[in-house]
Amino acid sequence: MSKEILEVDQLSVNYGAIKAVRDVSFDIKEGEIVTLIGANGAGKSTILKTISGLLKPANGEIVFLGQSLAKLTAPKIVAAGVSQVPEGRRIFAGMTVKENLQLGAYLRKDKNGVEKDMEAMFKRFPILKERQKQDAATLSGGEQQMLAMARALMARPKLLLLDEPSMGLAPIYIQEIFDIIKSINKEGMTVLLIEQNARQALSIANRGYVLASGEVKMTGSGQDLLNDPAVQKAYLGG
Amino acid sequence: MQTFFQQLINGLSLGSIYALLALGYMIVYGISKLLNFAHGDVYMLGAYWGYYTINYLHFGFITALITAMIVCGLAGVIIEAVAYRPLRNAPRVAALITAIGVSFFLENGMSYLVTSDTRNFPQVIKQKTFDLGGVMISNIQLIILVTTLILTLGLMYIINYTKTGRAMRSVSTDYDAASLMGININHTVSITFALGSALAGAAGVLIGLYYNSIDPLMGMTPGIKAFVAAVLGGIGSIPGAAVGGFLIGLLETAVQAMGFSAFRDAAVYIVLIVILLVLPGGLFGKKQVEKV
Numbered sequence: 001m002s003k004e005i006l007e008v009d010q011l012s013v014n015y016g017a018i019k020a021v022r023d024v025s026f027d028i029k030e031g032e033i034v035t036l037i038g039a040n041g042a043g044k045s046t047i048l049k050t051i052s053g054l055l056k057p058a059n060g061e062i063v064f065l066g067q068s069l070a071k072l073t074a075p076k077i078v079a080a081g082v083s084q085v086p087e088g089r090r091i092f093a094g095m096t097v098k099e100n101l102q103l104g105a106y107l108r109k110d111k112n113g114v115e116k117d118m119e120a121m122f123k124r125f126p127i128l129k130e131r132q133k134q135d136a137a138t139l140s141g142g143e144q145q146m147l148a149m150a151r152a153l154m155a156r157p158k159l160l161l162l163d164e165p166s167m168g169l170a171p172i173y174i175q176e177i178f179d180i181i182k183s184i185n186k187e188g189m190t191v192l193l194i195e196q197n198a199r200q201a202l203s204i205a206n207r208g209y210v211l212a213s214g215e216v217k218m219t220g221s222g223q224d225l226l227n228d229p230a231v232q233k234a235y236l237g238g
Numbered sequence: 239m240q241t242f243f244q245q246l247i248n249g250l251s252l253g254s255i256y257a258l259l260a261l262g263y264m265i266v267y268g269i270s271k272l273l274n275f276a277h278g279d280v281y282m283l284g285a286y287w288g289y290y291t292i293n294y295l296h297f298g299f300i301t302a303l304i305t306a307m308i309v310c311g312l313a314g315v316i317i318e319a320v321a322y323r324p325l326r327n328a329p330r331v332a333a334l335i336t337a338i339g340v341s342f343f344l345e346n347g348m349s350y351l352v353t354s355d356t357r358n359f360p361q362v363i364k365q366k367t368f369d370l371g372g373v374m375i376s377n378i379q380l381i382i383l384v385t386t387l388i389l390t391l392g393l394m395y396i397i398n399y400t401k402t403g404r405a406m407r408s409v410s411t412d413y414d415a416a417s418l419m420g421i422n423i424n425h426t427v428s429i430t431f432a433l434g435s436a437l438a439g440a441a442g443v444l445i446g447l448y449y450n451s452i453d454p455l456m457g458m459t460p461g462i463k464a465f466v467a468a469v470l471g472g473i474g475s476i477p478g479a480a481v482g483g484f485l486i487g488l489l490e491t492a493v494q495a496m497g498f499s500a501f502r503d504a505a506v507y508i509v510l511i512v513i514l515l516v517l518p519g520g521l522f523g524k525k526q527v528e529k530v
């Protein structure tokens with residue numbers, strides 16, 4: 001039984017009068033891949049933004065390695081060890097690939113470690129090495145996704161939050177992205193994965209939570225959810 | 239030909255002032271998406287700082303310049319924290335109106351404190367004129383040009399090659415994504431206001447030295463011209479803002495040299511209108527126009 005890395009307890013988040021997330025509870029154990037699946041507008045991104053400190057919870061607790069995140073600012077949460085690859089990638093256009101990666105390591109003081117990790121990223125994503133001096137905006141969608149993932153890893157997080165990494169990508173890239181997620185998880189990274197591509201997400205996840213209208217409707221192992229008729233009907237195209 | 243070179247030097251000297259102002263205007267706009275109407279007034283504060291410290295504390299030029307930059311940098315940080323930060327998520331027009339309010343506050347506040355009289359800026363550097371084959375260039379013009387060059391290169395270095403500069407650029411592009419990198423948005427915006435306002439302060443001391451006269455409303459027109467220069471160069475481009483400033487200075491000098499002094503301001507606004515129509519991205523700007 002490995003220990004809990006993140007515990008979200010009865011979380012509610014509002015946008016003014018809109019209740020986007022209601023009483024959501026879930027947890028992630030060290031070394032796991034946990035996925036939240038759900039349709040458009042289910043509240044998935046809202047949950048990730050709240051964990052990262054971009055939004056403040058109306059109610060509930062978020063505990064990361066024993067520390068409450070609910071009142072911390074986004075930079076403090078990064079410093080605590082939580083990095084996010086946001087929906088739509090949000091790479092910094094007008095800056096080079098290398099500068100984007102350097103920004104990922106913004107809070108790190110260990111210059112040598114950063115250099116080493118940069119090399120490691122270039123090894124894992126050879127295309128980024130090739131394009132390191134190029135404006136990041138000129139990369140293709142799949143390359144930008146890899147950059148966004150590498151950028152988040154440059155912070156050396158203990159927990160990686162991924163918001164729809166396969167969104168808008170060609171099938172070959174989708175496969176590659178999921179392979180990368182699997183391999184960084186094998187190397188020890190704990191991952192919280194949000195996906196609309198539920199089949200792929202559940203098949204690599206240890207556990208999953210099904211979200212609808214801001215609430216958790218179902219939870220189980222990735223395999224169980226894949227085989228669940230209700231899940232198949234609603235999220236796996238029958 | 240002689241007149242041409244003479245006007246060129248005069249235009250470049252005046253253009254230096256606009257360039258410094260435009261650079262500050264531009265980086266502040268880049269990070270806050272705010273047209274900081276008070277920018278020209280910070281330049282006025284710099285001129286007064288120079289006036290008082292040189293007259294009463296007997297500061298030399300360099301000391302006056304550097305302290306003016308520090309004081310104006312601080313003023314910029316305070317203006318941002320007090321007036322703009324609370325409105326960061328408010329509609330842009332609210333911030334715009336506030337910026338106009340800050341501008342009025344500084345102009346009227348200074349008029350109240352130091353009277354609205356025009357004052358003679360102390361001649362901290364004795365003017366010497368060199369004759370380069372009929373073209374006259376003064377040591378003051380040289381100082382203005384060199385100071386502008388050093389400050390522009392310094393700013394480019396900070397923005398392009400330091401960690402702080404990278405943070406500034408990332409915040410200018412995307413607040414939330416920058417936060418996810420661990421960047422403190424408030425600090426970064428403060429640093430940007432400090433840098434931009436410090437350049438305005440330097441410009442204030444330089445203009446005092448060049449034109450000899452200062453008054454509390456001196457920042458109004460140059461503030462607007464700096465904005466035109468930034469648009470001309472292309473919002474978002476540092477070399478663009480500097481070149482834009484020089485071009486506006488040259489244009490004004492040329493219009494004046496042709497005997498149309500009364501129209502020199504109008505000429506600048508015509509340039510603004512023409513660029514907005516023909517070249518909305520400016521000379522060095524990004525090709526795609528930002529949707530506001």
Ligand SMILES: Nc1ncnc2c1ncn2[C@@H]1O[C@H](COP(=O)(O)OP(=O)(O)OP(=O)(O)O)[C@@H](O)[C@H]1O
Nearest residue numbers: 015018020038039040041042043044045046047196
């Ligand atoms: N800034 C906002 N202001 C108001 N409502 C918002 C805002 N952002 C999201 N919402 C609403 O909150 C709900 C949850 O949105 P959220 O972005 O978390 O969904 P999601 O599950 O990530 O959807 P998608 O799969 O489309 O990314 C939606 O009803 C959405 O319209």
Ligand SMILES: [Mg+2]
Nearest residue numbers: 044045046087
């Ligand atoms: Mg989403």
